[in-house]
Amino acid sequence: MRPEHVRMVLVEPSLGANVGAAARAIKTMGLDTLHLVSPRQFPHPDATAMASGADDILDRAQVHETLDDALVGTTLVVGLSARQRTLSCPVETPRESAPRLIAEAEQRPVAVLFGRERVGLTNEELDRCHRLVQIPANPDYSSLNIAASVQVMAYELRMAGLADVAPEQPTSEWPPATADDMERFYTHLQRVLQRIDFLDPANPRALMRRLRLFFGRARPDHNEMQILRGVLAHVEKGLDGTLRRGGGE
Amino acid sequence: MRPEHVRMVLVEPSLGANVGAAARAIKTMGLDTLHLVSPRQFPHPDATAMASGADDILDRAQVHETLDDALVGTTLVVGLSARQRTLSCPVETPRESAPRLIAEAEQRPVAVLFGRERVGLTNEELDRCHRLVQIPANPDYSSLNIAASVQVMAYELRMAGLADVAPEQPTSEWPPATADDMERFYTHLQRVLQRIDFLDPANPRALMRRLRLFFGRARPDHNEMQILRGVLAHVEKGLDGTLRRGGGE
Numbered sequence: 001m002r003p004e005h006v007r008m009v010l011v012e013p014s015l016g017a018n019v020g021a022a023a024r025a026i027k028t029m030g031l032d033t034l035h036l037v038s039p040r041q042f043p044h045p046d047a048t049a050m051a052s053g054a055d056d057i058l059d060r061a062q063v064h065e066t067l068d069d070a071l072v073g074t075t076l077v078v079g080l081s082a083r084q085r086t087l088s089c090p091v092e093t094p095r096e097s098a099p100r101l102i103a104e105a106e107q108r109p110v111a112v113l114f115g116r117e118r119v120g121l122t123n124e125e126l127d128r129c130h131r132l133v134q135i136p137a138n139p140d141y142s143s144l145n146i147a148a149s150v151q152v153m154a155y156e157l158r159m160a161g162l163a164d165v166a167p168e169q170p171t172s173e174w175p176p177a178t179a180d181d182m183e184r185f186y187t188h189l190q191r192v193l194q195r196i197d198f199l200d201p202a203n204p205r206a207l208m209r210r211l212r213l214f215f216g217r218a219r220p221d222h223n224e225m226q227i228l229r230g231v232l233a234h235v236e237k238g239l240d241g242t243l244r245r246g247g248g249e
Numbered sequence: 250m251r252p253e254h255v256r257m258v259l260v261e262p263s264l265g266a267n268v269g270a271a272a273r274a275i276k277t278m279g280l281d282t283l284h285l286v287s288p289r290q291f292p293h294p295d296a297t298a299m300a301s302g303a304d305d306i307l308d309r310a311q312v313h314e315t316l317d318d319a320l321v322g323t324t325l326v327v328g329l330s331a332r333q334r335t336l337s338c339p340v341e342t343p344r345e346s347a348p349r350l351i352a353e354a355e356q357r358p359v360a361v362l363f364g365r366e367r368v369g370l371t372n373e374e375l376d377r378c379h380r381l382v383q384i385p386a387n388p389d390y391s392s393l394n395i396a397a398s399v400q401v402m403a404y405e406l407r408m409a410g411l412a413d414v415a416p417e418q419p420t421s422e423w424p425p426a427t428a429d430d431m432e433r434f435y436t437h438l439q440r441v442l443q444r445i446d447f448l449d450p451a452n453p454r455a456l457m458r459r460l461r462l463f464f465g466r467a468r469p470d471h472n473e474m475q476i477l478r479g480v481l482a483h484v485e486k487g488l489d490g491t492l493r494r495g496g497g498e
Contacts, residue, residue, distance in 0.1 A: 087273040138279040149395045196483040197492045218467030234445040238488050243446045
């Protein structure tokens, strides 16, 4: 297990106490990388108090302005979600998710996203995820405290790391596209879809979400990503009338 | 699973906040019986605050003067312990322990003991246990918060209780694209890639195979296939100069 490749990412936590409790949770489970996206109270005495000996995790915590910043370089992103979504990527339990994350983290950085105390992750943030992770909680009261969710997920990651998991059979000789590669692709794709009048500029999100789900599920590798970007670039040239014959791959 | 038969027992907790957080943890996992042995702060505003909607658990919590009182009627008792004991009953992980507890609880009450914040359970209290449960924590920092231990243990109990239930695999509302849909798509894709001069007509197979691998892995559903075909059709219209404004999905 490579703890430095497992980013536990808290998105806009309100309470310093929760950041501290999360730090303690991840340290007890042998992880060491806490990432914070726009935390409201950090650094904060409550965080230090609740960390209770895990203050080295707080000292090393990386603070980001945006979620995209926190995800740079990651190739597998999962998000904790309490609600059932109508339109969503695959949903799995922590137990199903952890071995996959651990196997991927042997090679490359992965991220686990935890949302805000009251409202969780936004749809836009969930769109960054390859999979949603749902702790199979009591349907009548599914509201785990953030640090409790971090504890459960970190526990499953530790159990998976201890289980001597055989790494997932690599489907490709190429590394997967990174989260930032994917964002650049989606931006490019949206531009082209608007030019060919396929995307309703008044409501781009419905279609883009469907496409994100589709390409997120496929998890293109680096080479496939280059092909997809190449296709988009050539479509643009075709529309511009600037295609040179003899191009190609 | 019979939640009323699973007693989660906190032995002399110091902080009301921990009692409240433990109540929340057990409610999220579908348990409902919190037992407290000589709690220092209970009832307490911190407990209510941390319970955050699980105050019914606090209301029903049973307060005992001695551990033995809390154990009356139970037939299986396990105790959480961070330390390795030289002389002790069998030690197991939460994952090993939970199915046994759930099975026993089908018939009779069982108890899970959690010790004090700083010093855990005394040897005398551990002697009440049939087994010790050790969360396989980081050996360099194994100090889980009590509520975090309760969360992990309650989570494993819930997982064990759900184990019979087949995991619900959320499937797309749409059926997968058929093999013939896929073939029509690849033919269409190849035609467009040639028009935008991305595909080498002398050797189409290398690129098309990569794309087949990619889209085959993604397994588009019927709706996604319609979107992909729509994108291709619009690219062709764009290249023909026959786009009508107001098109789209």
